[in-house]
Amino acid sequence: MRTGVLERDADFLALLQRQAALRPERPALRFAEGCLTYRQLLDRVGLEAEHWLQSGKRCLALLCDGSPDCVFTIFGAAAAGLQLVLLDGNLPEEEIRRLLRAADADALWGQDSLEEDMTPALGGGVPQAPGSLLFFTSGTTGSARAVVLTQAGLCASAWNGSALLPLFPRDTLLCLLPLNHVFGFVCGLLWGLRCGACVALGRGPRYYGEDLKRFRPTAVSVVPTLLGFLLKRQALNEELKLVLIGAGDCPPALPAALKGLGIRVSFGYGLTETSSGVALSLGEDPYAMTVCPEDRVRLGEDGEILIESETCMMRGYYRDPAATAEVLQNGVLHTGDLGRFDEKGLLRITGRKKEILVFPDGTKLYLPEYEAKLRTRLPEREFAVLELEGSPVLYLRGKEEERGAVTAALEPLMRELPLARRLKALYLDPAPLPRTATGKIQRWIIKQKVVSQYDKN
């Protein structure tokens, strides 16, 4: 058996077997009730695999709760060759039922947490992707789709992380993020196991504020919203030396605060469709990222980030060849994200293609850049710029009585802009902006809200 650090793993079982051979007595998983070594973890997964092999089931859906049993079941059922569907255990039951049918699931793990029996939703179809995992994208621009990822692709993505940001067997990676998100699965779990580190399984959202001081990790993967919460609560532990931030736009104040505490910050860019990370920042600037070795990135004529990867790329959207063909053409993923390579050849994300306004004179406005300008006048405010009838409009979290002050704050900036680029309207709403589970602003929901509610008034 080859055991070199450059070896890629064909599947989860191969990864665990390799680590169990290399370091059988090192801790692999820590959790509230105890700890398992790599050898014990492999044994436990073997038992699960045997169970699922004998079950006759072909597609197992899991309501992921991040527990050790959830992890054993994922690895065991994957080793048995089942198609796996990782779902958010907190989804409404009607939605769970719909997704079970859409994914052709014939078994469900986590049924006990539900009030309704899901049996009638199981076993209706023939699974199309045995041995693969289905992740539902969080959907910042539209409704969620099931992305088919292979075990080899997910392992390669974890290898990407270990190649650029190696952890060591003495490290502890805290897994706080839900496993039904590919960033949480790869960067919260597989990355640590790939490196032979110990993965501590967080106890869920109610313990976010306590788990770092309980498990004392040296590394943790977070989304910006969670990081903001941890910083605000002063929940970081002294041993923490690396924070990997991903899956959402990150205000500069957050990495700056970590650096102030002497903690290394790395920012990751990736998509569910690429099995998580495509580029990671390694230097002082968290927004300048090195492309991962298993991925090739180039820019389209309009600056769109185009990705190729033999190993990490999705097999497609489940049972949706038309949607797959829209974004994956000749092995090239059209991300819809915009970027540029800086003078050092590092990738910088500049926005989303769908967030471009094209004016009648052919000039374009990149909404995230526009928002950055507005932020100089509205620091600390939560807002998003939208396109409405060809004009930029501002949707800001605030009260109606603040309208005058906000307008006055923006006036100097608006005066500098051509008429077509000035904000045409200001919508104030005291509620937080709608975001995905990973913290991305959902502009499409805001736009629906603006169109349906405000225009009626």
Add this chain to the structure above:
Amino acid sequence: MTRTEIYDKVLEIVHDCVPETEEQELKESTVINTDTAIDSMGFTLIICRLEAVFGIKIPDRQWQKLYTVGDVVTAIEKRLK
């Protein structure tokens, strides 16, 4: 504990966890995620504090069903019985 006492305690905890809500009038009918300054992390914090103070446990997936302040009061009231 009466419903009114629970409601008063809930308000106290909400204001303590998310000070931005102190200027907001929180009625039982107030919708948590659209009418208040409470975001998802703030809500997590509130639920954890409520569980500790009242000595109850609200299952994670029940959180999603708590739509108004009144729903939170009802959930606590139900578990105290």
